[in-house]
Amino acid sequence: MTTKSVAELLSEDVKLQDVTVKGWVRTFRANRFIALNDGSTINNIQCVVDFENFEEALLKRITTGAAIEVMGELVESQGKGQSVEIQVKSIEIHGDSDPEAYPIQPKKHTFEFLRENAHLRTRTNTFSAVMRLRSSLSFAIHKYFNDNGFYYMHTPIITGSDAEGAGEMFRVTGLDPKNPPLNEDGEIDYKQDFFGKETNLTVSGQLEAETYAMSLGKVYTFGPTFRAENSNTSRHLAEFWMIEPEVAFMDLAGNMDLAEDFMKSVLSYVLKHNREDLEFLDKRLQEEEKKLPQAQRSPMNLIDKIKFVVDNNFKRVSYTEAIEILRNSKPNKKKKFNYIIEEWGADLQSEHERFLVEKHFKCPVILFDYPANIKAFYMRLNEDGKTVRAMDILFPGIGEMVGGSQREERLDVLKEKMVALDIPEEELWWYLDLRKYGTAVHSGFGLGFERLVMFTTGMGNIRDVIPYPRTPQNAEF
Amino acid sequence: MTTKSVAELLSEDVKLQDVTVKGWVRTFRANRFIALNDGSTINNIQCVVDFENFEEALLKRITTGAAIEVMGELVESQGKGQSVEIQVKSIEIHGDSDPEAYPIQPKKHTFEFLRENAHLRTRTNTFSAVMRLRSSLSFAIHKYFNDNGFYYMHTPIITGSDAEGAGEMFRVTGLDPKNPPLNEDGEIDYKQDFFGKETNLTVSGQLEAETYAMSLGKVYTFGPTFRAENSNTSRHLAEFWMIEPEVAFMDLAGNMDLAEDFMKSVLSYVLKHNREDLEFLDKRLQEEEKKLPQAQRSPMNLIDKIKFVVDNNFKRVSYTEAIEILRNSKPNKKKKFNYIIEEWGADLQSEHERFLVEKHFKCPVILFDYPANIKAFYMRLNEDGKTVRAMDILFPGIGEMVGGSQREERLDVLKEKMVALDIPEEELWWYLDLRKYGTAVHSGFGLGFERLVMFTTGMGNIRDVIPYPRTPQNAEF
Numbered sequence: 031m032t033t034k035s036v037a038e039l040l041s042e043d044v045k046l047q048d049v050t051v052k053g054w055v056r057t058f059r060a061n062r063f064i065a066l067n068d069g070s071t072i073n074n075i076q077c078v079v080d081f082e083n084f085e086e087a088l089l090k091r092i093t094t095g096a097a098i099e100v101m102g103e104l105v106e107s108q109g110k111g112q113s114v115e116i117q118v119k120s121i122e123i124h125g126d127s128d129p130e131a132y133p134i135q136p137k138k139h140t141f142e143f144l145r146e147n148a149h150l151r152t153r154t155n156t157f158s159a160v161m162r163l164r165s166s167l168s169f170a171i172h173k174y175f176n177d178n179g180f181y182y183m184h185t186p187i188i189t190g191s192d193a194e195g196a197g198e199m200f201r202v203t204g205l206d207p208k209n210p211p212l213n214e215d216g217e218i219d220y221k222q223d224f225f226g227k228e229t230n231l232t233v234s235g236q237l238e239a240e241t242y243a244m245s246l247g248k249v250y251t252f253g254p255t256f257r258a259e260n261s262n263t264s265r266h267l268a269e270f271w272m273i274e275p276e277v278a279f280m281d282l283a284g285n286m287d288l289a290e291d292f293m294k295s296v297l298s299y300v301l302k303h304n305r306e307d308l309e310f311l312d313k314r315l316q317e318e319e320k321k322l323p324q325a326q327r328s329p330m331n332l333i334d335k336i337k338f339v340v341d342n343n344f345k346r347v348s349y350t351e352a353i354e355i356l357r358n359s360k361p362n363k364k365k366k367f368n369y370i371i372e373e374w375g376a377d378l379q380s381e382h383e384r385f386l387v388e389k390h391f392k393c394p395v396i397l398f399d400y401p402a403n404i405k406a407f408y409m410r411l412n413e414d415g416k417t418v419r420a421m422d423i424l425f426p427g428i429g430e431m432v433g434g435s436q437r438e439e440r441l442d443v444l445k446e447k448m449v450a451l452d453i454p455e456e457e458l459w460w461y462l463d464l465r466k467y468g469t470a471v472h473s474g475f476g477l478g479f480e481r482l483v484m485f486t487t488g489m490g491n492i493r494d495v496i497p498y499p500r501t502p503q504n505a506e507f
Numbered sequence: 508m509t510t511k512s513v514a515e516l517l518s519e520d521v522k523l524q525d526v527t528v529k530g531w532v533r534t535f536r537a538n539r540f541i542a543l544n545d546g547s548t549i550n551n552i553q554c555v556v557d558f559e560n561f562e563e564a565l566l567k568r569i570t571t572g573a574a575i576e577v578m579g580e581l582v583e584s585q586g587k588g589q590s591v592e593i594q595v596k597s598i599e600i601h602g603d604s605d606p607e608a609y610p611i612q613p614k615k616h617t618f619e620f621l622r623e624n625a626h627l628r629t630r631t632n633t634f635s636a637v638m639r640l641r642s643s644l645s646f647a648i649h650k651y652f653n654d655n656g657f658y659y660m661h662t663p664i665i666t667g668s669d670a671e672g673a674g675e676m677f678r679v680t681g682l683d684p685k686n687p688p689l690n691e692d693g694e695i696d697y698k699q700d701f702f703g704k705e706t707n708l709t710v711s712g713q714l715e716a717e718t719y720a721m722s723l724g725k726v727y728t729f730g731p732t733f734r735a736e737n738s739n740t741s742r743h744l745a746e747f748w749m750i751e752p753e754v755a756f757m758d759l760a761g762n763m764d765l766a767e768d769f770m771k772s773v774l775s776y777v778l779k780h781n782r783e784d785l786e787f788l789d790k791r792l793q794e795e796e797k798k799l800p801q802a803q804r805s806p807m808n809l810i811d812k813i814k815f816v817v818d819n820n821f822k823r824v825s826y827t828e829a830i831e832i833l834r835n836s837k838p839n840k841k842k843k844f845n846y847i848i849e850e851w852g853a854d855l856q857s858e859h860e861r862f863l864v865e866k867h868f869k870c871p872v873i874l875f876d877y878p879a880n881i882k883a884f885y886m887r888l889n890e891d892g893k894t895v896r897a898m899d900i901l902f903p904g905i906g907e908m909v910g911g912s913q914r915e916e917r918l919d920v921l922k923e924k925m926v927a928l929d930i931p932e933e934e935l936w937w938y939l940d941l942r943k944y945g946t947a948v949h950s951g952f953g954l955g956f957e958r959l960v961m962f963t964t965g966m967g968n969i970r971d972v973i974p975y976p977r978t979p980q981n982a983e984f
Contacts, residue, residue: 035724052947053724054722068724069722070656124946125947126945127943127944128943128944131943132944134944149715149941158723161660162723164661165658165659172646173650176646179547181638181642182646183974184731184748184973184974185975186974187731187733188677188708188746188977190984200665201680201684202708203684205684207678208689212685218685224745224980226979226980226982229982231679238974238984241984242638245546245635246629246635246638247512247530247546247547253731254661254730254731258681258701268701278546279510279576460984463626465602467572467605468573468574468603468604469602496661498715500665500702502702502703503701503702504703505666505702506937507663507668507715507718
């Protein structure tokens with residue numbers, strides 16, 4: 031008699047064999063049908079109990095959430111909805127679950143309630159599906175890069191640099207918080223701190239990834255990044271995971287090709303490997319949206335939307351073209367946008383991005399060649415002297431999914447830019463070294479992993495796609 | 508004419524074709540032979556220049572570290588050491604490298620020097636090989652778990668809990684460092700900090716991983732962890748990466764099986780996929796050790812040592828047996844140990860671990876069933892009431908590679924232990940919930956990733972196996 035996972039049992043061809051399975055009770059119906067789940071699949075295995083053969087005291091302990099071990103015979107199912115079931119011979123209770131106290135009842139819970147019980151929420155179908163998909167997407171990402179000759183690189187989390195410029199940073203310190211040492215000027219003496227200087231949590235591994243691209247050729251990061259911004263929205267986390275590939279000798283066109291191929295490959299992977307979870311989440315979303323007025327519903331269902339991205343070319347549009355389109359658009363002329371687009375140089379808001387993706391092009395869009403002054407210092411200045419080789423990839427329903435650029439490889443131009451933006455050379459001497467010794471065209475992009483998980487699962491709140499979200503006033507668990 | 512990587516070119520069967528390759532000059536010999544590397548392999552491709560056909564000004568710019576693009580014909584090599592080479596037709600210089608200023612000269616540099624130039628050190632054979640292996644090991648880890656039905660889980664980096672107990676923590680804060688807000692008691696008012704409480708950098712994702720194991724069945728983490736310990740040694744980092752699998756319904760014996768199978772699988776992967784890098788590092792280590800007296804040299808060379816682990820069973824030895832062996836050992840009797848083992852209950856030092864692994868058993872050893880009072884609160888108490896179901900896996904040359912245990916699944920026993928150790932229940936209410944609702948036997952372990960990279964690469968200093976090491980007084984780059 032072998033112990034098997036529910037996923038294994040449900041995919042068994044051979045019937046009529048003795049099996050053991052361990053998991054948690056989802057429901058126990060009519061003193062007869064146990065729906066047992068062990069996390070290996072969204073599906074439960076039905077365990078049929080002949081209650082006359084079991085003590086009532088035991089049967090009473092088979093409650094939602096209880097951990098049990100079931101031994102029995104795997105047979106073809108008599109009922110609908112499953113091909114096999116277990117005719118139970120014996121049951122062992124591993125851990126009880128008091129039905130009065132157990133928070134995860136077999137009924138619909140709000141996501142807010144489940145966030146407060148984030149340690150138990152993967153015991154629901156929705157969150158187990160989301161987290162299996164999150165895991166599968168992670169693997170698809172590593173596999174894509176590994177298959178394509180990229181090296182995975184762990185960039186530092188604690189950084190002494192605050193020049194990354196992507197946002198507000200958290201300070202990391204070992205100093206006495208109440209009586210920090212002061213220097214002669216009366217300022218905090220960070221020389222006495224653990225690292226001998228002020229340190230923060232990284233906002234991006236890009237600059238370090240560039241150092242490795244300029245020797246190993248193709249690298250990527252996949253690690254946590256941080257923003258100390260007081261944004262209490264459904265789209266922001268203080269701690270989130272980011273993927274940042276960086277490639278030597280690759281220009282912006284190559285960068286677009288890479289990003290598009292990467293996104294399609296990763297999404298194809300989950301279409302192939304996570305079908306049942308996607309179908310569950312697809313149905314969930316449709317039911318959710320039934321409550322909304324027609325106009326607010328998604329134009330495509332979840333799986334179709336993913337397939338659409340996989341099957342269609344991303345539309346490549348310059349910033350300048352996009353501004354023209356937006357300026358002449360109905361919502362701009364009728365002043366329906368909160369920010370009216372009046373002239374070239376305007377920063378695009380998510381309402382504009384969504385208009386381009388969802389109304390105008392109706393497909394993923396790569397915007398490129400942005401005005402230099404709304405983009406980061408390290409982006410390659412074009413010959414026109416006013417735009418940079420930046421790109422953003424916009425997805426339906428999500429907005430910006432990827433941000434990237436060709437990097438400024440010319441020492442003099444980079445230095446000028448740093449002077450203009452008050453970025454001290456001493457802090458980025460090593461970054462400048464890359465332009466002194468064997469510099470070359472190179473490019474890369476960043477992808478917020480949680481955005482990708484939201485897109486793939488159809489979840490509307492970023493707090494629901496990461497195990498333990500960190501947000502203002504919340505670092506529970 | 509297609510652009511190919513050096514790795515692709517060196518594995519080409521078809522000869523006599525026009526190719527383009529881009530990379531960095533390692534050496535330029537006799538105004539004729541360029542050794543070009545692009546990071547895709549430890550090997551360089553030889554590019555043969557007929558100097559009479561090129562301008563001298565161009566040839567002068569072909570210096571170590573310069574980024575160049577070579578176009579030419581791929582032909583069978585006339586010289587030794589490579590099967591193919593490129594007969595160069597044209598060269599384009601992408602980025603010069605001033606030979607007077609470039610730090611990475613074609614000569615032996617000390618690792619200390621290279622640490623100060625960590626942004627350039629992957630331009631050397633040794634560090635490119637180490638970092639390719641690091642990447643390959645990472646992928647092998649993800650692949651192993653994915654193939655075996657585990658879900659990858661991102662546990663939080665910023666934690667509000669300080670009960671993990673694995674070591675000193677770094678504080679994460681957004682408060683004004685000079686004038687932090689105080690509460691009525693004159694203490695720092697962390698309610699006004701970003702997360703509304705005191706937060707730190709995680710020392711382990713285990714407790715959170717347990718929550719997911721108890722719903723998804725088999726999970727693992729692979730993420731950064733932190734120790735604010737002032738240990739300036741060749742074996743400690745303030746920031747390092749850890750792998751922590753956690754499995755429901757698995758006891759300590761299963762945990763040992765998993766850890767052994769996992770280690771063997773991951774090492775087999777690099778033996779198969781990273782042969783050339785391993786051979787280079789193997790040779791490097793042998794040359795390094797030639798300088799040492801015979802007694803201090805490794806008994807096995809690098810690849811043999813890895814193979815030995817793959818091919819041999821790990822010896823499983825109880826703590827109690829180990830103490831007997833150590834007590835009766837020569838170095839104990841002759842008082843050669845710094846810490847003499849006198850009685851049961853003593854904590855083992857690395858000198859004892861190394862004796863067991865390297866002198867006594869001469870193979871990887873799994874020690875298990877340690878005294879409860881030298882191990883963590885969450886470890887499963889044995890029926891003897893004095894030992895816990897802990898295990899440490901000891902490797903030759905490295906010492907402890909893995910530490911794990913079966914977890915205490917009994918609510919009452921766990922609570923008692925927490926009371927005894929002054930761990931507040933309020934802080935770990937969610938951890939206790941796992942024992943209230945559907946508790947079950949479960950186990951897991953932690954593996955310090957850099958230890959594994961050290962073992963696999965033969966590098967002696969942990970600072971040399973992570974891109975940008977964080978140690979006391981050092982957070983450069």
